[in-house]
Amino acid sequence: MTGGIALEGVSKRFGDLQVLTDVNLQVAEGQFGVIVGPSGCGKSTILRMLAGLERPDAGRVLKDGKPVTGPGPDRILIFQEHAxxxxxxxxxxxxxxxxxxxxxxxxxAARVADVLARVGLGGFERYYPHQLSGGMRQRAAIARALVMDPEVLLLDEPYGALDAMTRLTMQNELLRLWQGSGKTMLMVTHDIEEAIYLADRLFVMSPRPGRVLRQIEVELPRPRSRTDARMVRLREEVLGLLQIAA
Structure with a gap:
């Protein structure tokens, strides 16, 4: 399985609004990348370009070293709203x-049953979305992506609408599904602690027009402790970068 993704010198404008400028980032096959940054800095636009839903005005969007020219089953985007x-x-x-x-x-039927069991929804096959909690609906959205066996999962603040305790549970479930799968993940979040807890590689972005201020290799061992002093220091470092850039 392959799944390395990259942006090289990417810029993007919507009308008169320059959203991204000279963005460079790379997530290797099987890595978990996370993007943090202020609202409006183009984080979601990066995911949409990798999904093939938007085209850059300049630069290159790549999957396995080849230009992304449109949507494909090898790359699936999961939104905050489960849809x-x-x-x-x-x-x-x-x-x-x-x-x-x-x-x-x-x-x-066999593939659906397998993936529902993996995300903890075995026994809920005949339920409708309105009968599920927010966390369960998001599990179903993730199952809908996983059943297609994509090489790359792109996650746009998938847990932003969940309560704090459900969000922590879902973070651990996502790690369990990712570890050993060989899949490449790239997630957008506003939550710095969530980013550090999940990421192998963390991208800190500037305000609009967005660019990568710093790329950080998160070398903390897994499973990670949220109270680990190293994690706390890294959180302060990222927060400092965002405050300086604001």
Whole structure:
């Protein structure tokens, strides 16, 4: 499985608004990258370009060293809003992409059952989104992505709408799903502690027009403790970078 992603000298403008300027970042195959930065600095735009939903005005957006020219099943973007179809059951939502891909019903059912068990939703196949908690709906959205077996998962503040305790639980679940999978992750968050807890490689961005202020290799051993003095120091360092740039 391959899945290295990169931006090289990327700039992006929407009308008169310069959103990104000369952005360079790279996440190697199997790494967990996290982007932090102030609102409006282009974090989500970076994910959308890697997903093939936006094109850069300058520079290159790459997957495995090749230009990203459009969406593809090798890269899936998960939003803060789960965007589940309310008229479909959990199993129906998770199976939707497989249906579009023409996967046979028996194979489809087996893959859906497997991924729902992996995300802790075994037994909820026939439930509808409105019957689930916020955390469970987000688990279903992640299952819908994982069932397609993408090489790259792009996560746009997936836990931003969850309460604090559910968010901590979901962070650990995401790490469990990622570790040993070989998948490349790139996540956007406003939560510095969340970023340091999850990341192998952390990108700190400036205010708009966004650029990478610093790339930090987070070399803390896993599993990580949120009270580890090294983690606390790194949090202060990132917070300091963001305050200076503001």
């Amino acid at each position: 589940l179809y309310p008229w479909r059951t959990v199993a129906g939502n998770v199976a939707f992409g497989l249906e579009l891909a023409g996967v046979r019903p028996a194979d489809r």
